[in-house]
Amino acid sequence: MRAVVPRSSQGLQRWLLAMAAIAALAFAVGCGSTDDEGDSGGSGATGATSATSAEQSASNEKDPIVVGMSGSLSGPLNVYDKPLLAAVELAADDINKDGGILGRQVKVVSNDNKTDINLVERQAKALLEKDIDVMIPTCDYDLGGPAAKVANEQGVLAITCAGSPLFGASGIGPLSYNSFPGVPTEGAVLASFAKEKGFKRPYLLEDTSLEYSKNLCKYFEEAWKAISPGDPVVGKDTFVNSDQSIASQVTRLKGNKEAGFVMLCSYLPGGATALRQLRSGGVDLPTLGTIGFDGTAWIEAVPGLSDFYYAAPGAITGDDPNPDINDLFKRIKQKTGEAPPNSYPVMGYSEMQSIARAMEAAGSTDAEAVAAALNKFSDEELLAGPTTYTEDCHIPVGRPMRVMQFDGGKLSFLESIKPESVPEAPC
Template sequence: MRPSRSWRALAPLTVLAAFASGCASAAGPDDTAGPIVIGHTAGMTGFMSVFDIPVEQGMKLAIDDVNARGGVLGRPLELISTNNETDTSKIQTAAQDVLDQGADFVVTSCDFDIGGPAARIANEADTIALGCAGGPLFGLDGIGPLTYNFYPGSPTEGALLAEYAMEQGYTRPFVIADQTLEFTQVVGDFFEKRWIDLGGTVAGKETYHNGDESAAAQIGAVQRAQPDVIIAASYPPGGATLLRQLRAAGLSQPILGDTAYDGTYWTDAVPGLSDFTIPSAGALAGDDPVAARNDFFARYTSATGQAPASASYPLFGYSFVQALSRAIERAGSTETAAVQAELDRFTDEDLIVGKTTFTPQCHIPSGRPLVLKTYTDGVPKVVGERSVQSLMGQAPC
C-alpha cells in the first residue's frame, strides 16, 4: 500500500462538456484513502521542456475538471511532479522520486529515449506508466504490459507521410533522418519503407544530428539528387536549423516534417517558412476538425495566460487523466491489475486527443487519424486529416 496523504482541492475550471470524464461517483470503499496521485516525471527543463510542460498543463486542466465533478470513486486526483532535466543520468532517479512521493500512476516524458527508462522504473514497482512517445518501443513490446503509449507512433507518421507524398504526385523524395532520437530515425525509416512498398524509389538519403551547426553535407547531397520533395525527420531546435539552411541554400522544394515540429514557438528561426507540412494530434489556430479541441485550446490560453507552444502535447496530457479516470472508475479500484484490465478494453475510447484503442496485445493506437498542417509564411493551417493505410504487416490497434 502506498502511504495516504493530506490533500488540497484544486480550483475547478469549466468542464469540457463534450469530453467530460464522467467519473463523479458515490462514496466507495476507498473514500478514506486520500487522493489518487498521478506522478509526472519529465523534462521540465532542457530540450524536452517544450513538449513535457504542455503535457503537464493539459493534465492540470483535466484534474481540475475531474475534481470539480467529485473526483474518482469519491476521491480527488492530485498531481505531483519531478524534473529529470532532460538528463539521461537523472531519469531513473527522478522516476523513483515520484514513486517515493506516493504516485499511484506515472506519466513520463513523451519520448522513448527520455521516457522509456522512467516507465521501466514505474513498471518494476508494479505501477502503470503512460506516455506519448513516437518511438514504437515505448509500450508493451519495448517496455512491458504496464506501459501505454497514447501517440500513434513514428512508424505511423513515416508511413502516413509516404502515402501523402505519393498522393500529392511526388516521385523523387529525399530523406534526411535525425539520428539523435529513436523517434526521428523511425520516421525516416518508415517513410522509405512505405514509399518503396508503394512502388517508389527515393532520390537519396542523409543522416543528421540535432546539435549540428552546419547542414552543408545534407544540402550538397540534396542539390546533387534534385528531388521534388524533402523529408526532414528532425525536431527543434536543431531541426529548425536544418530547415533554415535548406531554404537559405535555395532549395525551394516542399518539405515534409514530423509532429515534433508542431507549434510556432520555433518558427522565428526560419523566417517566412512555407510549403512545410507535418502531421499532428490537433491544431491551435481554431481550424481543428474537432470542435471540442478548439474550445480546449481557447480555455488553455485563458487558464495559463498564453497560447500553448504546440497542439499535440496539451491534448495528450488531458487525455492521460481522462483515460486513467475512466479506467479507475470502471475498475472500482486503483489496483494496478484492475486498471490495466480496463485500459486493455478501450475500444475507440473517445478522448480529446482522439478515439483510442488498446488491447492486451497492443498498447499503441497506431490507427488513430492525424491532422495534416501546412505552414505558409510561418503560420500552420489544417489541410486534412487522415489515417495510415498500411504499416506493412504491423497490425494497428
C-alpha cells in the same frame, strides 16, 4: 520476527491496522482472568478494532488518487512536456469537478529531469516516493522509457506520448501505454499525404539523435514503398540535432537531381536549424516534417517558410475540426498566460481521460486491474481521437492525424488523414 513496512501510504495504513488488531487481541487474552471477563474484554477489543477499521477504510476512500509526471520541464524537451503537464492538470480539474475517480479527487504532482538522461531514473524514483498511482513520464522513449520501467518495476502503471513503437507492452512492459499513435502511424499518414499531393521521389534526411527521429524515417520509407512501389527513395543522409551546420548534407541534397521532396526526420531545436539551412542553401523542394515541428514558436528561424507540412494530434491554429480541442488550447492560455506552443496538450488530456475511464471500469486503482480495463478500449473516443488498446498492443496504431501546412510563414490546418494501413506496425 522483523516486520516489513510497506512503501505505499495505503499499504502502511493496512499494516498499521493489522498490528493494532494483533496488539488488541494479545491485550485481551493476556488480561482476561476468567472466561466471562475474557469474553467481555475480547468483545470490547474486537468492537473497537472494527470501528477503527471502518473509520480507516472511509479515510482511504477520501485519499486523493495521485498522478505523477516525471517530465522534462526544463531543457530542450520542455517545449513538449510543459504544455502537456498543463493539460494533465486541466483534465484533473475537470475530473474533480465531475466527482473525481471512484468518488476520490485527483491530485497531480511533478518533478523535472531537465532533459538530462542521467537524471531520469533518479527523478522517477523520487516521484514514486510520493506514493503515486500512475506515472506520466517524458513524452519520448529515450527519456520517458527508463522512467516507465522504474515505475513498472514497482507495480505502477505508466502512460505518456512517445513516437517510438518501443514505448508500450513490447518495449517496456504490460503496465506501459502510449497515447500517441507512434511513428509507424505518423510515417504512414505523411506518406499518404505526399502521395495525395502528387509528390514523387523522396529524399530522406534523418536526425539520428533519438529513436523517434530515426524510426520515423524508417517507417515513412516502409509506408512509401507500400503505396508507391514504382517510385523509390532516391537519397538518404543523416545529421544530429546538435549540429550547427549541415552544409555538406545540403550540398549533397542539391546535387541529387532526382529528389522531388524531402522527408526531414527531426525535432526542435536542431530540426529548425537544419530547415533554415536547407532553405537558405537553395533547397526549395516540398518538405515534410514531424510532430517535433508542431507549432509556431520556432518559425522566426525560417521566416516566410512555405511548402512545409507535418502531422499532429490537433491543430493549434483555432480551426481544428473538433471544437473541444480548440477550447482546450484557449483554456491553457487562460491557465498559463500563454498560448500552447504545440498540440501536445491533446495527448496529455487524453492520458488523464484514459486513466479515469479505466479506473472507473476496473472499480480500482490497482495497476493490473487498470491495465486490464485499458486493454478493452476499442475506438474509445478520447480528445486525441478513437483509441484502441489490446493485451499485446498498447499503442493506438492507425489513429487519424491532422496535417498542418506552413505557407508564407503562416500555419494552418489542411486535413485529417487516417492511413488505410500501417506497414510493419509494431502491433
